[in-house]
Amino acid sequence: MHNSCTGRGWQEFKAAIGPPDANHWDPPLSDHRNNGAATETTGKTSDKENSKPLPPIKDAYDLCEHDVPLPPELIEGLLHQASKLSVGGASKGFKTWTLDNLGLSVAYGLPWLGHNTKQSKVLLIDLELQEAFCRRRLIALENACGIRREPGRLDVWNLRGYAAHYGEIFAKVMERISSSGYGLLILDPIYKIYGGATDENSARDVAGLMNAIERLAFETGAAVAFGSHFSKGNQAGKDAIDRVSGSGVFARDPDSLLNLTAHEEPDCYTLNATLRNFPPLDPFVVRWEFPLLVRDDALDPAALKNPNHGKSAEEKQRERQAKADQKAQADMDAARHAIVKVMLGLKVPRGRTEIQERTPIQRARFIRAWANLIDDGTILTAGEERLKNGHNSPIYRVEP
Numbered sequence: 001m002h003n004s005c006t007g008r009g010w011q012e013f014k015a016a017i018g019p020p021d022a023n024h025w026d027p028p029l030s031d032h033r034n035n036g037a038a039t040e041t042t043g044k045t046s047d048k049e050n051s052k053p054l055p056p057i058k059d060a061y062d063l064c065e066h067d068v069p070l071p072p073e074l075i076e077g078l079l080h081q082a083s084k085l086s087v088g089g090a091s092k093g094f095k096t097w098t099l100d101n102l103g104l105s106v107a108y109g110l111p112w113l114g115h116n117t118k119q120s121k122v123l124l125i126d127l128e129l130q131e132a133f134c135r136r137r138l139i140a141l142e143n144a145c146g147i148r149r150e151p152g153r154l155d156v157w158n159l160r161g162y163a164a165h166y167g168e169i170f171a172k173v174m175e176r177i178s179s180s181g182y183g184l185l186i187l188d189p190i191y192k193i194y195g196g197a198t199d200e201n202s203a204r205d206v207a208g209l210m211n212a213i214e215r216l217a218f219e220t221g222a223a224v225a226f227g228s229h230f231s232k233g234n235q236a237g238k239d240a241i242d243r244v245s246g247s248g249v250f251a252r253d254p255d256s257l258l259n260l261t262a263h264e265e266p267d268c269y270t271l272n273a274t275l276r277n278f279p280p281l282d283p284f285v286v287r288w289e290f291p292l293l294v295r296d297d298a299l300d301p302a303a304l305k306n307p308n309h310g311k312s313a314e315e316k317q318r319e320r321q322a323k324a325d326q327k328a329q330a331d332m333d334a335a336r337h338a339i340v341k342v343m344l345g346l347k348v349p350r351g352r353t354e355i356q357e358r359t360p361i362q363r364a365r366f367i368r369a370w371a372n373l374i375d376d377g378t379i380l381t382a383g384e385e386r387l388k389n390g391h392n393s394p395i396y397r398v399e400p
Contacts, residue, residue: 089260107153120183127192165195262305335369349382349395
């Protein structure tokens with residue numbers, strides 16, 4: 001388990017972080033960053049000395065009386081610098097294409113999904129595609145967008161085959177970009193930096209990852225965008241914020257959350273935006289036109305793909321009943337297997353009461369499965385045994 005405060009990878013990351021570049025935009029806390037950390041009363045160096053000192057508590061009057069500049073908008077109406085953006089979607093749902101397009105759009109100051117961008121240098125950290133395929137995609141996007149390629153706008157760090165825990169990756173990122181002036185960092189896909197210790201279903205683990213991404217954005221002054229995958233199955237019945245797989249922290253933490261959900265129209269997706277620092281944005285539809293997702297305002301964003309669309313009530317009921325029957329049969333098979341396993345382990349015939357006590361399933365399931373095994377001849381009577389009360393009771397064996 002890792003969180004934002006512990007773990008070897010995080011300690012390496014903290015050690016690698018030096019003072020922020022003076023040319024970068026940064027939240028207005030620089031007057032507190034060089035304060036000495038407190039020591040404990042024993043005179044020994046505290047662990048707190050290895051972390052950034054906290055800013056002071058401010059009177060709300062003073063906070064509101066003095067101007068605090070807003071960070072620049074990197075994507076108009078969607079994302080500020082030093083903020084976090086998650087782009088969620090289904091597997092093979094064009095998330096990587098969309099993030100690569102975002103990188104090129106910001107690098108050259110072009111609109112992205114209908115939103116203007118502020119031209120800034122971009123670092124694309126690609127953990128998924130082999131370098132040759134990443135190159136091919138970027139060339140296809142350049143051609144589709146009419147981009148005349150120029151040096152010094154978009155850097156690519158291909159880490160396919162080098163995926164590691166985020167603490168190690170981020171420490172190396174800080175080593176390499178401390179003076180590069182990036183306005184946007186793209187991590188794709190996010191699950192490639194889990195390492196072996198991050199459980200995406202653990203709120204604690206995901207909070208540690210999000211805190212590390214936040215520190216990366218804070219220290220560099222760059223926005224950080226990453227791709228997240230949806231849970232399995234149709235997403236139409238879920239709230240947009242609940243579609244990303246894993247812990248709910250994935251949905252609650254980013255400053256901007258953009259989810260691409262399959263539309264009933266083929267190769268179309270409804271984009272839902274959940275925004276912390278901007279006014280609400282109405283959902284809209286994008287259409288896949290290789291190699292871009294382009295807005296299609298003629299389509300209804302609410303018309304999501306639904307596997308039950310057009311089916312009669314009787315058809316839906318039959319499907320529900322078939323699923324219920326399938327589950328019941330699976331439960332029966334598991335209970336039968338548990339009983340037979342116990343009886344084979346006993347090696348000699350035993351009474352039903354003893355077999356039931358040794359079988360780790362609920363009594364009702366045992367009774368149903370026992371009757372089923374008797375009915376099909378899997379369990380046979382092997383004689384009788386005399387009980388303590390003097391009565392005889394049957395004993396049973398399993399038919400080989």
